[in-house]
Amino acid sequence: MQKTNFDRPLHPTAAGLEPPPGGLASYPPSEQWEDWMEYDPAQWPKKVERRYSLIPTICFNCEAGCGLLAYVDKKDLSIRKFEGNPVHPGSRGRNCAKGPATLNQVNDPERILYPLKRIGKRGEGKWQRVSWDEVLDDIAARVRKALKEERLTEIMYHVGRPGHELIYHQRILHAWGIDGHNSHTNVCSASARAGYAFWHGMDRPSPDHTNARFILLLSSHLESGHYFNPHAQRIMDGKEQGAKICVIDTRLSNTASMADYWLSPWPGSEAALLLAMCHVILKEGLYDRDFLSKWVNWDDYLREEHPEKPQSFDTFLNVLEAAYARYTPEFAARESGVEADVIVEVAREAGRAGSALATHVWRNAAAGNLGGWQVARALEFLVVLVGAVGTQGGTSPSAWNKFTPNPPMMPPPAKVWNEMLLPREYPLAFFEMSFLLPHFLKEGRGKLAIYFTRVYNPVWTNPDGMSWIEALTDESKVERHACLTPIWSETAWFADYVLPMGHASERHDLMSQETHAARWIGFRQPVLRIAL
Ligand code: SF4
Structure with a gap:
């Protein structure tokens, strides 16, 4: 086991922070997060002490961005549980059931831990572990070839649950000179956003x-x-x-x-x-x-x-x-x-x-x-x-109330119109018409040289999952599909590469949401790296 240095302050900015108004009445004071003692509930009625480092991070299971405290056992550096972060201004120490359930995700015995490459037919379920170098060489070569041959609508990055990199991947897509961002928004909030945006330019x-x-x-x-x-x-x-x-x-x-x-x-x-x-x-x-x-x-x-x-x-x-x-x-x-x-x-x-x-x-x-x-x-x-x-x-x-950081040196948007994202027959579409993608592919509007799905499971979440399976299994329409996901999903099953991602306690993200009448910024961070 690695040696730890518990004298080093884990989160100096948390020391002395008080819960916001309306927060919890009883909570671990931030001054004691470095070394917090609780009795082991599994040992009750014996009083067996466990000592924890409480490391703050942010839930990744919906867009609310609630605060979590990871209880890292000081004895073996394992995460024992997640509870609410009492000083988080939005969630104020409270979570829904999905927040503490982050522990199940982290320890899921079937989670994706390394890059996998398909070795059978798509959807056949045969996989081989490969190196990141192999994956990146293949994907980068495909991106490069498509860009050089000006097939500028054949690279698509389709996002389900975005993190902070949403802003930075836009920067990359702009730098490549393509319009390749796709979202789930048109099966979610696009209509409500349109109504608000037409009022005051802000869509929430x-x-x-x-x-x-x-x-x-x-x-x-x-x-x-x-x-x-x-x-x-x-x-x-x-x-x-x-x-x-x-x-x-x-x-x-x-x-x-x-x-x-x-x-x-x-x-x-x-x-x-x-x-x-x-x-x-x-x-x-x-x-x-x-x-x-x-x-x-x-x-x-x-x-x-x-x-x-x-x-x-x-x-x-x-x-x-x-x-x-x-x-x-x-x-x-x-x-x-x-x-x-x-x-x-x-x-x-x-x-x-x-x-x-x-x-x-x-x-x-x-x-x-x-x-x-x-x-x-x-x-x-x-x-x-x-x-x-x-x-x-x-x-x-x-x-x-929401803070959105601007990335440095954002290149201008591409002068490319992607008919598979915003087709001209839907001039009032407020976000990409993403749910129509398999139908556009089927009717021959285009093909994809490389299709990324990122924490996005259209086979399951869209009403016509079979159409997505049909598109994803047609290698003449979707030449490469790289699925970025922490866990298996119905969509990952039809990918060429399944690429691992971090959960709430394993990622770096800056978060800010309009949860109430105030503005806040929080940080999602890899808690074990902090504890080490
Ligand atoms: S705790 Fe629940 S409401 Fe809060 S971010 Fe996580 S999933 Fe969303």
Whole structure:
């Protein structure tokens, strides 16, 4: 076993850090992370001491980026468990079950530990261990040949769960002069992002649930929202402080069961419901006049759309009310099946909350229905009407709370249009139309000289997994497939190379997410390397 030096400070910046407000009442103080003692629970009722180094890192199992503490046993340098990091500003020491389950991933007896090369047919399941040099020589030669022959759409890097290198691989793709980044976003959040981006150029909402007076959610945020652990605890904070909650969701989720209002509309009618709420706000004068007059470009709108009318803010309000006159609660009731009285009641709650209206939609109705982007657009309209943008208890644009580092010396984007990513017949596509890739390959729009999948399992996650298997087994369409993954997956099974990756306690990443009304940066780090 390697000699360790426990006198060296493991994480000097953590010393003296206090948990953020709303954090845990009981936790290992950061001053004691170097040498933390707990009794071994497996030895109970005997009191057998174990001594740990507690090394902070960040969960890699969803985008919330919650803090973890790895409990590294000082005796044998093994990771005994993962618990929440009490000083992480977003998660505040709490995790969902997937955070501590990082231990199962690290110790998974079937995880990928070294590069593997296919030796049978694709999908046959025959593999041979190879060196990184062999893999990199082959892949680099293919990339080089494609670039030299100007086959600039034949290199594709398809990302499922990104880490920090998302920014840096863009830099590489730009430097190569190709448009080769593909994402999973069009089976996830693209529609909601479009709705938000068309409002304010930033494609995510960042609600301040803690300080809200009314929380309006489209989705089951307590158990499966986008930032569900950081959001869930703040939704509960808000509720404890008197906020009311409305959940618009066809499903009776755990979140809906805890809400003051559960509206279960017909799928696809959510935008009508929200527009009816806007109608009530406008009709009953519950909007924030000062906010609208200052921050909405009403004068541009009047000049472009109603040049014949007096160019005043009052004209704008009249025009707005007339434009939304047809979205009555009765109209929405017919569309959605939700009673008109309930729609009016929820609209008045939103109006009374004013600047403290926290809202969120990510996938849910926006992802599940044709034109779902209008759900996010209508929801943000409600937020704007009551003046809850960027306020305490309101809903901020994401970039106000999320820090995104710019890579140094970013080359300009390539002047190449990749029809297999953003085909011209979908001019409003907000992200790559990635779910259509196997169909584009099949109909002969192109081929791939080298296709990377990176923590991405389309065979399993996309609805037509068999189409993906068909494409991935056709070597004339996908000449090389390199699958970067910490564990086996259905997609890895159809690769030429399966390449290992690190889990949460094994990687370097910088993380920042819009989990609440503050901005934070955290570091994912290889904890055993720190402990050594
Ligand atoms: S909510 Fe937090 S703990 Fe749970 S998977 Fe996501 S990042 Fe990990």
